[in-house]
Amino acid sequence: MIYVHVPFCRSKCAYCDFYSLPRLELAGQYCETLLAEWRSRRHETEGLPSPATLYIGGGTPSALPRPMLQSIIDALATPSMTEITIEVNPEDVDSEFIRWITDTPVSRVSMGIQSLRDDELRIVGRRHTAARALEALDRLASSRLDVSADLIYGLPAQTTASFAQSLNAVLARRPEHLSCYLLSYEPGTRLNTMRSTGRVREATDTEAEEMFTHLCQTAADAGYRHYEISNFALPGHQAIHNSGYWDLSPYLGLGPGAHSFDGRVRRYNPSDLKSYIASGGESFTVTEEENADERLNDYLIIRLRTAEGLDLDRFENLFGAHNTDRLLADAAPHIAAGRLNMTGRKLQMDPDCWLVTDMVLTDLIHV
Numbered sequence: 001m002i003y004v005h006v007p008f009c010r011s012k013c014a015y016c017d018f019y020s021l022p023r024l025e026l027a028g029q030y031c032e033t034l035l036a037e038w039r040s041r042r043h044e045t046e047g048l049p050s051p052a053t054l055y056i057g058g059g060t061p062s063a064l065p066r067p068m069l070q071s072i073i074d075a076l077a078t079p080s081m082t083e084i085t086i087e088v089n090p091e092d093v094d095s096e097f098i099r100w101i102t103d104t105p106v107s108r109v110s111m112g113i114q115s116l117r118d119d120e121l122r123i124v125g126r127r128h129t130a131a132r133a134l135e136a137l138d139r140l141a142s143s144r145l146d147v148s149a150d151l152i153y154g155l156p157a158q159t160t161a162s163f164a165q166s167l168n169a170v171l172a173r174r175p176e177h178l179s180c181y182l183l184s185y186e187p188g189t190r191l192n193t194m195r196s197t198g199r200v201r202e203a204t205d206t207e208a209e210e211m212f213t214h215l216c217q218t219a220a221d222a223g224y225r226h227y228e229i230s231n232f233a234l235p236g237h238q239a240i241h242n243s244g245y246w247d248l249s250p251y252l253g254l255g256p257g258a259h260s261f262d263g264r265v266r267r268y269n270p271s272d273l274k275s276y277i278a279s280g281g282e283s284f285t286v287t288e289e290e291n292a293d294e295r296l297n298d299y300l301i302i303r304l305r306t307a308e309g310l311d312l313d314r315f316e317n318l319f320g321a322h323n324t325d326r327l328l329a330d331a332a333p334h335i336a337a338g339r340l341n342m343t344g345r346k347l348q349m350d351p352d353c354w355l356v357t358d359m360v361l362t363d364l365i366h367v
Contacts, residue, residue: 309348
């Protein structure tokens with residue numbers, strides 16, 4: 001698995017805390033450095049399972065000039081890859097983009113729609129309109145590509161009815177995949193400042209629960225499988241790359257802000273574009289110091305967000321019988337309350353309780 005972080009956006013959305021900059025004049029130097037980093041680090045994939053996927057995320061990869069994006073794909077894509085994904089914004093998906101991307105080995109596009117209400121889009125600083133998003137979705141739906149559409153619920157001024165309007169319009173286009181996220185007010189973002197100064201109101205827990213319940217039922221009725229707390233897919237279209245993260249598969253992350261995991265050690269590239277370019281793509285990674293409890297906690301968090309849940313035999317193999325016994329003791333009250341289900345040697349969140357996953361995890365993780 002290979003992940004590429006493209007740290008450019010034309011403008012910053014009010015809610016976003018991912019590393020990105022409106023500095024497209026540095027895109028050429030970034031691409032040169034990225035390819036140099038790949039040449040210097042590709043040996044890290046030796047001895048590991050062949051990278052089956054490539055994911056180009058950001059930021060906004062579709063904001064890059066096409067020749068630069070093409071150079072990244074040409075360097076990293078291989079015939080053995082079963083999934084190659086690129087993130088796009090609706091304003092970049094025109095007929096020329098469709099002609100270009102269908103001639104590449106890219107197999108999947110993830111598009112950030114977020115809402116199909118112009119008033120909701122304006123509040124959070126999205127550049128596209130609802131009409132433009134639908135036009136882009138229609139263009140992609142008529143292509144050979146698998147399409148993943150992103151929506152957000154809990155937006156300022158959003159109601160269950162307005163969220164349902166957006167959801168229904170997206171599902172009517174039958175994208176192969178749907179990702180829906182509860183809005184998060186992250187420190188340092190413009191939206192968090194807007195909340196603290198009273199310019200926007202955060203959705204209540206009741207409002208968020210109503211939207212999530214409607215989402216789950218509507219997606220199920222439309223034939224989508226809810227395979228992770230925020231992700232839904234038509235049969236056979238589960239995201240292969242993202243599922244690898246949840247299964248502790250090794251991955252190599254390239255670009256400023258990207259993370260890597262070799263199956264044992266986690267590393268990251270600092271979120272600093274100028275320093276990244278100055279490094280020439282060499283010796284830029286930093287090793288994350290993780291103790292045994294942190295590794296255990298990471299695994300609990302990623303597995304209990306999935307419909308498949310936690311395999312206790314694998315957990316015991318990774319972390320030992322003592323930690324497995326302790327996990328089962330901590331989980332017992334939640335099993336009794338119906339928040340967790342125990343089926344054989346598998347521990348899963350009850351589908352009706354996914355919104356309280358964080359509360360359950362608080363009792364299970366080691367501190």
